[in-house]
Amino acid sequence: MKAYIFPGQGAQFSGMGADLYEQSETARKLFDTANEILGFAITDIMFNGSDEDLRQTKVTQPAVFLHSVVLSKTLGAAFAPDMVAGHSLGEFSALVANGALGFEDGLKLVFQRALAMQKACELQPSTMAAVLGLEDTVVEQVCEATGGIVVPANYNCPGQLVISGETDAVNRACEALKEAGARRALVLPVGGAxxxxxxxxxxxxxxxxxxxxxxxxxxxxxxxxxxxxxVTSPDEIRRNLIAQLTAPVKWTQSVQQMIADGASLFTEVGPGKVLQGLVKKIDRNAEVASA
Known part of the structure; x- marks a missing residue:
């Protein structure tokens, strides 16, 4: 069975989507529509902007979404998923790709999500940190024992978990995690928790x-x-999408379940190859590819 997977924030790069725009009439129409909906030329930033320009949350999230969705739309009949999944923001791309969401509605939601997250980040000092080389249960226990708000946020693959919360609490948790044997506990350059x-x-x-x-x-x-x-129920999809912002991204568990349900090939649709790397760490026998 074919699984298509969609990356999240962090996969962006300068020049992303320019080739699609040049080569495909379908892509040009979608990108031009996106510029109208957003009220600014996101294509200029995607194709020619600096890494710094692309790091703005209000740009990053719609840019990654657009690259993934436009790429899936240009594949035509070759795009025939038996199942889909997306990492955080990528879940919106996946929902447009499998027909649960319209393109314009998906883009509007992603842009609103980016602006809402940016506002939330500005309310208090907060951050995230990558923890490598520890069992998930140990990370969970350390977070629970640390004062303040700090929680597991991204279960990326075995031995790689991202924590999230108040800056002070994340820093203290990182020290405790290193003492507990983490190979690394590194604060990430992100806008918030x-x-x-x-x-x-x-x-x-x-x-x-x-x-x-x-x-x-x-x-x-x-x-x-x-x-x-x-999940196939529109109401359930909606509920899970709302819960996603404050709940952890259970990527390891999702990929394991997809494999248990028959996924044999994971094709990453969008910028980069981060998810392919994670899938191979979750199950070295899984076959991966780029769209």
């Missing part, structure tokens, strides 16, 4: 937008970050 309780204001803001958006029955199941299981 994504997938933690500190994103609650963003979750509330996005919830009303998601509730007003039409969701269709998808062409194939999506394995969502919150539940890690195959």
């Amino acid at each position: 994504f997938h933690s309780p500190l994103m609650e204001p963003a979750r509330e803001e996005l919830a009303s937008a998601i509730e007003q958006t039409v969701f269709n029955t998808p062409a194939c199941p999506i394995y969502q970050n919150v539940t890690t299981t195959a």
Whole structure:
């Protein structure tokens, strides 16, 4: 069975999508529509902007979404997923790709999500850190024992977990994790504490937008970050999407479940190859490819 997977924030690079724009009439129409919806020429930043320009959350999230979705639309009949999944932001790309969300609605939600997350980040000092070389349970226990808000945020693959929370609490947790035997516990250059309780204001803001958006029955199941299981119900998809902002991204568990359900080939749709690397670390026998 073919699984298509969609990357999240951090996969962006300068020049992304320029080749698609040049080579495909379908891509040009979608990119031009996106510029109109967003009210600024995101294509200029994607094709010619600096890494710094692309790092702005209001640019990064729609840019990665656009690259993934436009790429999937240019594949034509070759794009025939049996299942899809997306890492954090990538879940929105996956939902457009499998027909649960319309392109314009998906882009509007992603842009609102980016702005809402940016606002939430500005409310208090917060950050994330990558923890390497420890069992998930040890990381969970250290977070629980650390004062303040610090929680597991991204279960990326065995031995790689990202934590998220108040800056002070994350720093203290990093010290405790190193003492517990972590190979590395490294604070990341991100705008704030994504997938933690500190994103609650963003979750509330996005919830009303998601509730007003039409969701269709998808062409194939999506394995969502919150539940890690195959979902096809529009109402369930909507609920999980709202919960996603303050809940951890259970990528390891999602990929394991997809493999258990018959996935044999994982094709990454979008910039970079980060997810292919994670899939191979989750199961070295899995076959991976770029779209």
